[in-house]
Amino acid sequence: MRITLINPNTSVAMTRKVEAAAREVAGPGVEIVALCPPPGDGPEAVESHFDEVRAASVVVDLIERDLEAGGSDGYVIACFGDPGLDAARELVDVPVIGIAEAAMHVAALTGRTFGIVTTLSRTLGRADDLVLRYGFERACVAAYGTGIPVLALEETGSAAFEDIAAWCERVVREDGADAVVLGCAGMADLCARLSARVGVPVVDGVAASVGLVAAMSRMGVGTSKRDEYARPSRARARAAAIA
Amino acid sequence: MRITLINPNTSVAMTRKVEAAAREVAGPGVEIVALCPPPGDGPEAVESHFDEVRAASVVVDLIERDLEAGGSDGYVIACFGDPGLDAARELVDVPVIGIAEAAMHVAALTGRTFGIVTTLSRTLGRADDLVLRYGFERACVAAYGTGIPVLALEETGSAAFEDIAAWCERVVREDGADAVVLGCAGMADLCARLSARVGVPVVDGVAASVGLVAAMSRMGVGTSKRDEYARPSRARARAAAIA
Amino acid sequence: MRITLINPNTSVAMTRKVEAAAREVAGPGVEIVALCPPPGDGPEAVESHFDEVRAASVVVDLIERDLEAGGSDGYVIACFGDPGLDAARELVDVPVIGIAEAAMHVAALTGRTFGIVTTLSRTLGRADDLVLRYGFERACVAAYGTGIPVLALEETGSAAFEDIAAWCERVVREDGADAVVLGCAGMADLCARLSARVGVPVVDGVAASVGLVAAMSRMGVGTSKRDEYARPSRARARAAAIA
Amino acid sequence: MRITLINPNTSVAMTRKVEAAAREVAGPGVEIVALCPPPGDGPEAVESHFDEVRAASVVVDLIERDLEAGGSDGYVIACFGDPGLDAARELVDVPVIGIAEAAMHVAALTGRTFGIVTTLSRTLGRADDLVLRYGFERACVAAYGTGIPVLALEETGSAAFEDIAAWCERVVREDGADAVVLGCAGMADLCARLSARVGVPVVDGVAASVGLVAAMSRMGVGTSKRDEYARPSRARARAAAIA
Amino acid sequence: MRITLINPNTSVAMTRKVEAAAREVAGPGVEIVALCPPPGDGPEAVESHFDEVRAASVVVDLIERDLEAGGSDGYVIACFGDPGLDAARELVDVPVIGIAEAAMHVAALTGRTFGIVTTLSRTLGRADDLVLRYGFERACVAAYGTGIPVLALEETGSAAFEDIAAWCERVVREDGADAVVLGCAGMADLCARLSARVGVPVVDGVAASVGLVAAMSRMGVGTSKRDEYARPSRARARAAAIA
Amino acid sequence: MRITLINPNTSVAMTRKVEAAAREVAGPGVEIVALCPPPGDGPEAVESHFDEVRAASVVVDLIERDLEAGGSDGYVIACFGDPGLDAARELVDVPVIGIAEAAMHVAALTGRTFGIVTTLSRTLGRADDLVLRYGFERACVAAYGTGIPVLALEETGSAAFEDIAAWCERVVREDGADAVVLGCAGMADLCARLSARVGVPVVDGVAASVGLVAAMSRMGVGTSKRDEYARPSRARARAAAIA
Structure with missing residues (x-):
């Protein structure tokens, strides 16, 4: 295959x-x-x-x-x-x-709710459109932009990781998300570390x-x-x- | 302006x-x-x-x-x-x-409900997406494809007009639409005649x-x-x- | 006309x-x-x-x-x-x-979302009913009462303007509204100044x-x-x- | 009391x-x-x-x-x-x-779905508004106007009863309603007979x-x-x- | 009966x-x-x-x-x-x-909105399911777990009452609920005192x-x-x- | 694994x-x-x-x-x-x-819409609840009971297959489903033949x-x-x- x-x-x-x-x-x-x-x-x-x-x-x-x-x-x-x-x-x-579609479907299977942590806040409107198109408007409890541009993820030093982790923790602790969807293909390599940090499934769409x-x-x-x-x-x- | x-x-x-x-x-x-x-x-x-x-x-x-x-x-x-x-x-x-957005907004101001009459049925999925995006999922009571390709509208003889008129009548009589939205820029010139025929506002998005x-x-x-x-x-x- | x-x-x-x-x-x-x-x-x-x-x-x-x-x-x-x-x-x-209907339709055409700033909070229930009736429940991200009675707007000194402007800024900065709908005919004359202040379209229903x-x-x-x-x-x- | x-x-x-x-x-x-x-x-x-x-x-x-x-x-x-x-x-x-509110709440307690049978079809828009206002848009599977004016119910001969019964049967057999809501105070006296006829609860709002x-x-x-x-x-x- | x-x-x-x-x-x-x-x-x-x-x-x-x-x-x-x-x-x-169904229906009849105050936060998912099933997703403005286990309500000293009252006040003052639904049969005896405290109807499902x-x-x-x-x-x- | x-x-x-x-x-x-x-x-x-x-x-x-x-x-x-x-x-x-959850998620990935073909019509209420719970109320365009009891599927002669196939065709041709979800674990072995017959993906939840x-x-x-x-x-x- x-x-x-x-x-x-x-x-x-x-x-x-x-x-x-x-x-x-x-x-x-x-x-x-x-x-x-x-x-x-x-x-x-x-x-x-x-x-x-x-x-x-x-x-x-x-x-x-x-x-x-x-x-x-x-x-x-x-x-x-x-x-x-x-x-x-x-x-x-x-x-x-x-990958947005895939990540949302898998996140929905880990519990009841998920949150999205993505790059720039200006892309949240598109994320909202997709959430609605795929039927996850009740499952998705929050979506945040970290302010980190896509290409800056390539040089992911600890600062970027810490920022993303902080948003993941917020979506879990304050918004009550059962899982986190990472909103960029460029975050694919952070998944396991983030999941270990926040204690809930963190889903990479790739x-x-x-x-x-x-x-x-x-x-x-x-x-x-x-x-x-x-x-x-x-x-x-x-x-x-x-x- | x-x-x-x-x-x-x-x-x-x-x-x-x-x-x-x-x-x-x-x-x-x-x-x-x-x-x-x-x-x-x-x-x-x-x-x-x-x-x-x-x-x-x-x-x-x-x-x-x-x-x-x-x-x-x-x-x-x-x-x-x-x-x-x-x-x-x-x-x-x-x-x-x-023009889809404009036509739906104006149709919504003529009463409670509207229907859409468009070209090929395969475009109805996109129309559905727009209806939802603009908030008209309760106002839009039906959407139909006439099966008439866009470019065939350029040679609109009476047959095409009659087909479109029949669909407009259906959406009004059977689906209870207060108004009809025409789903193609190429139908812009048919508006007045269709409205006269079906007896409700027929809205062209242009x-x-x-x-x-x-x-x-x-x-x-x-x-x-x-x-x-x-x-x-x-x-x-x-x-x-x-x- | x-x-x-x-x-x-x-x-x-x-x-x-x-x-x-x-x-x-x-x-x-x-x-x-x-x-x-x-x-x-x-x-x-x-x-x-x-x-x-x-x-x-x-x-x-x-x-x-x-x-x-x-x-x-x-x-x-x-x-x-x-x-x-x-x-x-x-x-x-x-x-x-x-004018509520008109303002919401126009605000929806300026971007994705809008907020409502109105007079007394007790009228927000009616505003909610209209938002739902017109299909803007996803577009309208927040609605606030300023506590200023309708007739007090007639004597709009700078205090009332400042209050209203502060609510407009809140709905833009905190609730992420792309535009603001003014929820009273008596605010019609404040529109341009408010728009200049908050930096997004402010829509008067009249x-x-x-x-x-x-x-x-x-x-x-x-x-x-x-x-x-x-x-x-x-x-x-x-x-x-x-x- | x-x-x-x-x-x-x-x-x-x-x-x-x-x-x-x-x-x-x-x-x-x-x-x-x-x-x-x-x-x-x-x-x-x-x-x-x-x-x-x-x-x-x-x-x-x-x-x-x-x-x-x-x-x-x-x-x-x-x-x-x-x-x-x-x-x-x-x-x-x-x-x-x-009484619309009361009838819908009680009908919702008899099963999963209900239908509305009312007087003139022109009042169905108002019924729709109430269904949405009270949260029964999923429970209410259909609403029909019988075409019988309110005051004609006062002279309810068997013809009117038969008409109303036929619509009740339609809403149950074809639309799958578990119960029927009668859409007019003037139908209050027909409830028991209609329920006996159609075999499901028929609810009068009074x-x-x-x-x-x-x-x-x-x-x-x-x-x-x-x-x-x-x-x-x-x-x-x-x-x-x-x- | x-x-x-x-x-x-x-x-x-x-x-x-x-x-x-x-x-x-x-x-x-x-x-x-x-x-x-x-x-x-x-x-x-x-x-x-x-x-x-x-x-x-x-x-x-x-x-x-x-x-x-x-x-x-x-x-x-x-x-x-x-x-x-x-x-x-x-x-x-x-x-x-x-009793959840009954309490929500009655609360909906006291005004426009209600909030739910229940025992453990882990039961809020089930409450959400019921709110949706019964059609109250717009009426229910918030739901909170107090953290008090069901059986601890049996020994309801003043501390538990104060905790529950505080959550009721929050749902009224901050979330704008017109009424409060108590989310446990074991709270049935607290209803009148809570209503007197928060000044809105407090509804017990029993x-x-x-x-x-x-x-x-x-x-x-x-x-x-x-x-x-x-x-x-x-x-x-x-x-x-x-x- | x-x-x-x-x-x-x-x-x-x-x-x-x-x-x-x-x-x-x-x-x-x-x-x-x-x-x-x-x-x-x-x-x-x-x-x-x-x-x-x-x-x-x-x-x-x-x-x-x-x-x-x-x-x-x-x-x-x-x-x-x-x-x-x-x-x-x-x-x-x-x-x-x-398996209902799984089948709906996969069906949603094959296009825009799906229909459900299941055993007894009395189970459709439960199917509706799940459709709503999982967020597929827009994707699921119809659900039908064939009237075939679960255990009768074990003796699936050609009559049962023909019945199920006829319902699958209806949901595709008349309701416009892009895919069909089979509503019973006992239908797992019919999937490939049904898909060949109706010409769209037929999804078995197992x-x-x-x-x-x-x-x-x-x-x-x-x-x-x-x-x-x-x-x-x-x-x-x-x-x-x-x-």
Whole structure:
């Protein structure tokens, strides 16, 4: 089974980190590939709706290219806004999962409630949209921005870790969250330490989405191709033109 | 006052139709400009999430260019999925309104309930998302796809009109809608005849959005620049690079 | 185009203020008329459900009288509880909008969220009912009473302004509102100064409703006369008896 | 214990019917008084928002008069739109219950779901508002208007009964309601026969509200006088002026 | 009329307290019986989902036994988690009400909002489930655990009373509750004193449920036996086997 | 990794079927154990709330016994009502998932909407409760009972398959479901054939829950032990007494 992860920003370091996090939970027989756009062909980080628009284009393009190269058994959109998720579902019949979606589903299975700790507060509106879209408006008791930019996570010294840990503790102690969802693919490597610190499950969407895609693949369950998610004719035409 | 409408598909005919519909309701002192991407630089029509991703890119690009050319007093996204709306709001401090958003707000002011009649049924999922995002999940009593593709509306003979009218009547008689929202910018010219036929207000989002943008502009109310909708730094950087 | 505003309380000073606020945004070709009941024929202010019952009667009576005198192209109920709105919609086929309704719709178009700053806290229950009725329960992040009675706004010295501004700042800074809705027709003249102070759009319902009524009128969209909002037979009979 | 029922329409026949229905369930030690406005001082029936505005005035006035005459241990608003309920709660510290409210609460205790069968379909919007206000939007699976006007119920021959029974059966068999709420005080005498016919509990709001008021009174639980429902100063002043 | 209350824990002292609270509000002609399981046959207190599972078994068993002994005119589940309520409704055709359900319904009739003050915070999840199940998610503004275990209420010295009173005051003053619901059958005797202290209605579910069952019984309204709540065949078979 | 499935009914045949379905998707390194109560110690099938109460007791008891015997890396409650799920979560710190919960989460990942096809219509109320509890009230577009009792599935001839297939087709064609959730552990073996027939993903909760438990286990994410789901003291005491 091959699972392809799409990091829609241009950071190679973050793509490697995502890949490593995915491999750690993949289990035997699951091959992991992580892609990102070349410099200049995508946003350096996804921290606004403006970036999100560009990220969605990247996701669609990289999946189309992967399909031309033979395709995978499942796709993960490794960016917490789940950019291009609906479009990606149109393109394939295997599972496609966004890391925000995956993290929220898994967090919901650990208890009753969860909280989200993410990067910049300006992305919280997008997180709210996703919470509502996926049906977790009662499960999600709070969402906070730490103020740490995505790329600053790459140089995660102890200060960033301490900041993130403090927000995790707040969401657990004050908002009563049973679990914490980390709101950025770039936080994938902090999961275990944070969980040990705050004493509740801390869920990274990269790991969660790999687990969910693998489970669906083993069940023979992919993306529904009924109406809304059928492959659009223009996508077909374009793929033909590119090929 | 200048209002710029962005039609994110490449149909010049539809762009002219949108412009005409906007001018009809603009009132004295309101200049209307309607833009669309050159052929090949955007989707021919927006009928899938795949198209929506490309449309959002077009919206962002055309607004950025309009800003470089001096900008307008308000923007309308003339495509029923409201592609790129949140990103557009980040870019400007004047009002930006999508035509789905505008049509739903105006329809809600005509009574208690409304229904949506749109093009292909596969776009109803996106319409549902917008209904929920804007808070009209109780007001919107039904949404139907007519099965008429966007571009077929350009050659609207009587058959298409009759089909659309039949769906409008259904949403009023069987679903109890007080008003009908037309789910495509390409239906802008059918509004008055449909309203006469079904006996309730039939709302076109192009006209609705022009009215709302003009009203907000006269009130001195634009887009909030607080946090989520503040202009993103990467947009600033990119604009500088382009300039 | 003639728009009639109904202030259901007996304060002539507030009625003049409402009229002025309406004229300021009316634009060319829009005539503004503002009515209020004579002393003793309506509540001095609307600050309770008890007052609201009387205000609703006033609204219905003044609209019936205006209709007998030839009618207008649209009506505004210039009281934040939107008293009598559904009944008013039954009486006419032109647009009728309440100022709470108008302010919330416009505020929702400026971003994602808004807060309400009103007079007495005892009126917040009614505001909640309207937020839910209009579908803004997710958009409206907070509502506060300042404790300033309606009529005290007429003598708005700097103390009242400072109080209101402080609540506006709270709703923006602490509750994360993208915009502020002013919850009383008597605050119509404070809008621009408050907006300058708090740095986000501050929306007055009087101005908002004039803009929305004018927009709907230009679109040829009025009140749906289907079933619920058809003119009731008893209203017809009574009008005949009065005439 | 004395319970006063307010029928806000001018039909003496319906008032007697309401009184009889109340007495039947009152139990020992509960005195029932039923009031209505004199002809010309209220609507003949309540079948529109226009009527509702007048009915609310009647409710407030009759409660104020009853208070001046010594008051009661609880009040029932015997009109399915619950007109003036919030204002009535401001005026007293004993329980006040509307018959729509009471019927929905009792119906919810008989199982999981209920349906509403009422008079004219144009009143269904008001019923929807109340369903939402009281929190029964998931419990209420359907609401239908029979098309029978309120006053026609007074001459309930077998045809009207059969019509109403047919709608009750529909709401049970097709919509899966566990119970039926009758949407008019004038249907109070049909309850037992309808229940025998359709085989599920059929709930009349008059009986339900008397039971709830009596229960609250025995518990020593009345209307909360905190903030929103505190007696308004203008009501005090007006009562003093009248006295 | 005979009403049977089931206390599913093994505390005889709490059962006597529940019985006394029920008798106080029962009114003439209502006989009260309170049952509990013998020591070892049920949980000592219900303070977790684990206890809840055992409590539900007790409720089902004690109702079955009461039915074999002739049955009652109505049943009350005297435990705030309403354990076994749906199963109990399947077994009988008379009214069955849980004390959480009853308290919330009555509290909702005293104004707009209520808060819950209960024993251990770990039971708040169950309270949330019930609030949602009964439709009070907008009415219930807050729920707090005092940290006082159920059985410690039996030795209610002034310290426990003061603690509970402090939480009641918080829910009224800070969360704006119009009424307070006490979240444990063991608090039944504190109601009047707490109400006097905080100045709003304080509702005990034992008294509330007795009033509601009596009201329904006088109306001839019981549990709907349609589909979901029809007596299950296995219950029939088992009862036959036991008999 | 060892995953223990609890079938709370006494059917050994169904337990073997559940075990087989689980093994088929378990993947390398995952040991599957399926338990059920001995005849007479649990319900023969779970088709009512009455059965559900007994099933919850079985779940709690079998998990306690498995823990005494060394415990597993995760638990699945293999009964569509998810009986005892919250109590089970209190008892362990590894993942515990109900098959209704698992099936709904996976179905939600295949598109936008799903429908449920289950056994008796009387169990739909419980399904509704779970849909709401897990946040899928917008995703779940319809739920139907086939009228086929649980144990009749064991003798699934072609008639039962055709019936179930017809309901699956209805939920896809008429209600617009993107996927179908099978509402009984006894349908686990029909999944692939049904999916081939209706052309959309058909999700069996047994397979789904095994995949989710395995994914969570590999991530090191278990059940949150914060407050509500901490192991209750009475469970500890009882386990000690038994041991």
